[in-house]
Amino acid sequence: xxRAAELASILETTASLAIVCHDNPxxxxxxxxxxxxxxxxxxxxxxxxxxxxxxxxxxxNRAFVNMLEIPLESIDDTDIDAYDCLAFIDxxxxxxxxxxPASVVPEIVIDHHPGDPVEAAFEDIQPRVGATATxxxxxxxxxxxxxxxxxxxxxxxxxxxxRLDFVREPTRREYEAALAIYPDADLETLEQLYGSxxxxxxxxxxxxxxxxxxxxxxxxxxxxxKTAETDALPQAADYLLNLEGVDTVLVYGIVGDAIRMxxxxxxxxxxxxxxxxxxxxxLGQVGGHHDMAGGRIELGLFADTADDADELLxxxxxxxxxxxxxxxxxxxxx
Numbered sequence: 001x002x003r004a005a006e007l008a009s010i011l012e013t014t015a016s017l018a019i020v021c022h023d024n025p026x027x028x029x030x031x032x033x034x035x036x037x038x039x040x041x042x043x044x045x046x047x048x049x050x051x052x053x054x055x056x057x058x059x060x061n062r063a064f065v066n067m068l069e070i071p072l073e074s075i076d077d078t079d080i081d082a083y084d085c086l087a088f089i090d091x092x093x094x095x096x097x098x099x100x101p102a103s104v105v106p107e108i109v110i111d112h113h114p115g116d117p118v119e120a121a122f123e124d125i126q127p128r129v130g131a132t133a134t135x136x137x138x139x140x141x142x143x144x145x146x147x148x149x150x151x152x153x154x155x156x157x158x159x160x161x162x163r164l165d166f167v168r169e170p171t172r173r174e175y176e177a178a179l180a181i182y183p184d185a186d187l188e189t190l191e192q193l194y195g196s197x198x199x200x201x202x203x204x205x206x207x208x209x210x211x212x213x214x215x216x217x218x219x220x221x222x223x224x225x226k227t228a229e230t231d232a233l234p235q236a237a238d239y240l241l242n243l244e245g246v247d248t249v250l251v252y253g254i255v256g257d258a259i260r261m262x263x264x265x266x267x268x269x270x271x272x273x274x275x276x277x278x279x280x281x282x283l284g285q286v287g288g289h290h291d292m293a294g295g296r297i298e299l300g301l302f303a304d305t306a307d308d309a310d311e312l313l314x315x316x317x318x319x320x321x322x323x324x325x326x327x328x329x330x331x332x333x334x
Contacts, residue, residue, distance in 0.1 A: 003124050004142035010085070010108065010122050011040050016047035018083040020075070020106065022091035022098055023054035024230045027064050028131050029090035031158035032110065034070055034151055035136035036087060042145050045085075051078040053099030058231030059199045060161070067189060068154050075099045090132040092118055092125055096285055110135060113289070114273070127289075130174045131162040137177035152184035157193055169291055205232035206239055209251055213240060214321055216330040218267065220246050221321040224253035226309035233262035234294070241266065248272065250324050254309050258284075259297040259316065266291065270328070279327035280320075 001009075011017070017040050021029045033050045040048050053075040056062055065072060080086060080100065087108035088098070092115040095102025109120045112135065114127040126135060133155045140147060147155075159178045163170035205224035213222040220243070224236050237251040241264050248265040261280070265272040273288035276295055280286045286295030299312075 002142055004139040007039065007108070007110075007122055007124075007139065008043055008143060011043040011045055014040070014043075014045050014085040016083045017045050017049070017085045017087060018078060018080055019048065019050045019087045019089055020080075020098060020100065021050065021052035021072075021089055023052070025052045025054075025056065025090070026058070026061060026161070026231075027154070027158040028133050028162040030061070030064060030070055031151075031154035032089045032132040032136050034068070034154050035133070035140060036089060036108075036110070038145060038148075038151055039136075039139060039143060042143070047083070049073050049078060049083070051075050051080075054230065055228075057199075057201075057229035058235070059202065060193060061231060063193055064154070064157065067192060068150055070154075080104060088118075088120075091115075092123075094118065114287070128171065130170045131159055131177075133158040133162065134171075134173050134177045137181055138173070141180060147181060147184040149184055149186040149189075152181040153186045153189045156181050156185045157190055169289075199229065201227055201229045202232040202235055205229060205253065206236045208253075209236035209240060212317075215246070216325050218246055219248040219250075219325065219328055219330055221250045221252075221324055223313055223317060224251060225313065226254040228255070230255050230260060233260055234264075234292075237262045237264045248328065250276075250320075252320055254299070254312065257299050259299065259320075261286065261295045261297075261320075263288070263293045264291065275324075275327050279323040 019033045019036050021033050037048050051073045056065060086106040088106040090111055091097045092109045092111040094105050107121045109118050109123045111125045112129045112132045115125055137155055156178055159174055163174050205227045208225040209222040213220050220240055224232055233251050233253060237249045240249045247267040248270050250263045252259055252261045263272045263276055271290045273293040276286040276293045280295055284295055284297035288294055
């Protein structure tokens, strides 16, 4: 039995399904949730809810949700216990990257990020694939579920934003998945999504990152200050990675009650997920792939040290930079 058929067999006996996105979901997570909703509907699941924690702050992600009319419900407004089946999409570890407590264990887990087994009834974690959307395109084809233009557009945009646009280690499966769904996608919708403008908050965060950047060799660290837009961090990291001679970037800032981090690397010698793990695992939740990673450090560790964001960032900036550069074995050559 194929993995898609195994998933279908579980959904056939499911009356209600809560699809849980990771906090601050991106297009890969949202499109994958939409695909699981389509599979569940095709197998007569009566009640389906897509839920998420955090916020959707990236302007493209907001446009993605609005233009594709993705029905979302906040975790805070979702009675998880009322559903007889719970699915984690694009994340796998209970209590990590989700507002749900670690005691909540899903029945379904589908992800492409590295992670320990969860012992869910259905678990498909494929770290060798470049996007969770790729897995779902293959499921949909295997189950012979007809793609609507809306779903095809969501999955194609997700594949491009996750891997293909940046050529971030896409696998052959990403290209094959994109080719398979391209004929059904609405290209006008995709063009509008790519044309989404920067929000003022994101532009301010990128400007702060440019102004505070610190470089050693081909690596760089910068902070975006305090921002309400979590997705401004990876956008700033992507922007700084365009600087000539720079191949590894860490961007951090204060978002809500935590210091958030986003890292990128195009240096084949650097596994940026392992780098963050080595440097910051004892301080908070960190992890990721060979080329992209992130994490958060609760402010409780630093809260007694400063009364405002600027003082706090001044206090932690040297420590975070030093840890990052030390992990990369880079001396202070200033």
